Amino acid sequence: MKARTRLRARPGLVLRDDDAGATPLRDDDGRPKQQVKAHERKLTDALTAKIALHQQMLFSQRKRKVLLVLQGMDTSGKDGTVRALFSRINPMGLRAAQFRAPTAEEAAHDFLWRIHPHVPGAGDIAIFNRSHYEDVLVPRVQKLIDEKECKRRYAHIADFERMLAETGTVIVKVFLHISKDEQRKRLQARLDDPEKQWKFDDNDLVQRKRWDDYQDAYQRAIGATDADHAPWYVVPADSKTHRNLLIARLLLDVMEGLDLRFPDTDARLSALKVE
Amino acid sequence: MKARTRLRARPGLVLRDDDAGATPLRDDDGRPKQQVKAHERKLTDALTAKIALHQQMLFSQRKRKVLLVLQGMDTSGKDGTVRALFSRINPMGLRAAQFRAPTAEEAAHDFLWRIHPHVPGAGDIAIFNRSHYEDVLVPRVQKLIDEKECKRRYAHIADFERMLAETGTVIVKVFLHISKDEQRKRLQARLDDPEKQWKFDDNDLVQRKRWDDYQDAYQRAIGATDADHAPWYVVPADSKTHRNLLIARLLLDVMEGLDLRFPDTDARLSALKVE
Numbered sequence: 001m002k003a004r005t006r007l008r009a010r011p012g013l014v015l016r017d018d019d020a021g022a023t024p025l026r027d028d029d030g031r032p033k034q035q036v037k038a039h040e041r042k043l044t045d046a047l048t049a050k051i052a053l054h055q056q057m058l059f060s061q062r063k064r065k066v067l068l069v070l071q072g073m074d075t076s077g078k079d080g081t082v083r084a085l086f087s088r089i090n091p092m093g094l095r096a097a098q099f100r101a102p103t104a105e106e107a108a109h110d111f112l113w114r115i116h117p118h119v120p121g122a123g124d125i126a127i128f129n130r131s132h133y134e135d136v137l138v139p140r141v142q143k144l145i146d147e148k149e150c151k152r153r154y155a156h157i158a159d160f161e162r163m164l165a166e167t168g169t170v171i172v173k174v175f176l177h178i179s180k181d182e183q184r185k186r187l188q189a190r191l192d193d194p195e196k197q198w199k200f201d202d203n204d205l206v207q208r209k210r211w212d213d214y215q216d217a218y219q220r221a222i223g224a225t226d227a228d229h230a231p232w233y234v235v236p237a238d239s240k241t242h243r244n245l246l247i248a249r250l251l252l253d254v255m256e257g258l259d260l261r262f263p264d265t266d267a268r269l270s271a272l273k274v275e
Numbered sequence: 276m277k278a279r280t281r282l283r284a285r286p287g288l289v290l291r292d293d294d295a296g297a298t299p300l301r302d303d304d305g306r307p308k309q310q311v312k313a314h315e316r317k318l319t320d321a322l323t324a325k326i327a328l329h330q331q332m333l334f335s336q337r338k339r340k341v342l343l344v345l346q347g348m349d350t351s352g353k354d355g356t357v358r359a360l361f362s363r364i365n366p367m368g369l370r371a372a373q374f375r376a377p378t379a380e381e382a383a384h385d386f387l388w389r390i391h392p393h394v395p396g397a398g399d400i401a402i403f404n405r406s407h408y409e410d411v412l413v414p415r416v417q418k419l420i421d422e423k424e425c426k427r428r429y430a431h432i433a434d435f436e437r438m439l440a441e442t443g444t445v446i447v448k449v450f451l452h453i454s455k456d457e458q459r460k461r462l463q464a465r466l467d468d469p470e471k472q473w474k475f476d477d478n479d480l481v482q483r484k485r486w487d488d489y490q491d492a493y494q495r496a497i498g499a500t501d502a503d504h505a506p507w508y509v510v511p512a513d514s515k516t517h518r519n520l521l522i523a524r525l526l527l528d529v530m531e532g533l534d535l536r537f538p539d540t541d542a543r544l545s546a547l548k549v550e
Binding site: 062065105108109110111112113116117119121122123124152156159160162163164166167168169 | 337380383384385386387388391392394396397398399427431434435437438439441442443444
């Protein structure tokens with residue numbers, strides 16, 4: 001089954017902790033965990049090489065645009081995914097944008113204002129590490145916006161994404177699904193590891209207390225904004241190597257679907273002699 | 276009659292040269308032209324002072340946003356309007372953006388991409404000297420886009436403007452309506468005046484040859500995108516002084532409608548002694 005089909009968010013999605021665990025690879029049953037991880041890394045490497053080739057063709061054609069949206073709870077692996085999958089990609093055609101809590105200037109504008117400048121141009125892949133979806137998650141859980149305003153934002157997002165899709169953007173929205181217990185382990189690891197402690201933010205614990213509210217806000221946002229031209233994918237992310245492998249498969253599947261190739265050669269240019 | 280009502284684009288708008296002439300002020304009948312112009316300048320000055328006061332209240336409240344879109348044929352007076360009306364406004368709360376032929380990077384994106392960063396934040400007035408409407412005018416007249424794509428862009432504009440309106444933006448769209456003969460005079464004046472010749476562009480004559488096509492494209496764009504939350508106003512612009520007066524009246528009328536005031540004072544701050 002294609003990754004696009006397998007990972008696509010189902011209507012009426014319910015985010016359960018059980019689904020965050022890695023689905024073992026079919027041929028990995030019974031193998032030791034470390035061996036499975038090594039195997040998954042090897043498969044992912046091979047896929048990222050193929051993704052890099054497709055990205056070159058995308059860039060050479062300068063027609064299509066690819067937008068990868070990464071969302072997920074704290075420690076769900078957004079940074080890790082970017083590092084693992086995109087270190088081989090030509091930075092000229094790659095734009096990574098990170099969206100934190102809005103600044104005063106950003107908050108003074110509609111919530112899409114800070115997003116729009118970062119959408120991909122023709123030939124580009126853009127990665128959003130967090131995105132416009134933050135604005136239907138954090139303020140909703142904190143009750144800074146009511147249900148009516150939240151639904152209006154879903155509609156604004158839907159309009160915006162449809163416009164992007166109709167102007168040549170292939171949108172891939174990924175929810176990195178970790179379990180509450182996996183987050184506990186990862187936060188504890190940040191606290192315990194002197195080299196990781198800088199990543200820890202007191203606010204992470206505040207948000208963690210609202211875990212169920214966030215899962216609910218995610219479910220609803222995903223349900224309200226999933227569309228064939230802007231699909232959501234739910235990736236089990238308790239295992240990092242498995243998560244990377246699944247997203248690599250998904251991205252390659254999407255890019256193969258674009259039927260990319262290098263442009264035809266120009267006879268005049270082919271005949272040109274540099275003097 | 277309020278300026279908003281008087282100047283509002285009518286359904287089934289037809290742009291006729293006759294309507295580009297200045298409607299004489301009621302009490303100006305029979306007065307010499309220069310005297311009328313002087314009177315109009317004086318009235319406009321008084322209005323811009325009032326607009327400046329409303330802008331201060333807008334800025335102090337940091338709630339509403341005002342977007343003034345200026346569109347019109349070459350020489351229709353977009354630059355002149357900005358100079359005449361906004362030289363008194365606090366630059367901190369004023370953003371003027373000019374949109375020329377798209378760069379390669381801009382053309383590689385959806386047509387709203389280069390627009391969005393310039394929309395007003397809370398408390399701001401933004402002026403668009405040309406705008407996203409260029410993308411349903413130039414490419415349509417030059418047949419770079421077909422009717423279907425043009426209608427899709429109208430819909431994208433409508434979605435975008437509705438979103439801006441729903442997030443607190445008061446949109447005022449002004450078409451500066453000049454006659455073909457007035458443009459001839461103004462272009463000739465540019466050619467004849469050594470200090471103005473730099474403004475002349477050969478492309479102006481190319482566009483002038485498509486006058487009727489542009490009028491048609493404007494009519495259709497205005498008809499397709501006029502809405503109560505994003506209204507179009509058609510301002511007779513053959514007379515510069517009359518044009519400025521009409522737009523000043525319109526803008527003041529709009530801002531008075533916002534019921535702006537300065538924020539309540541804070542008792543703690545009022546009692547504070549600076550040491």
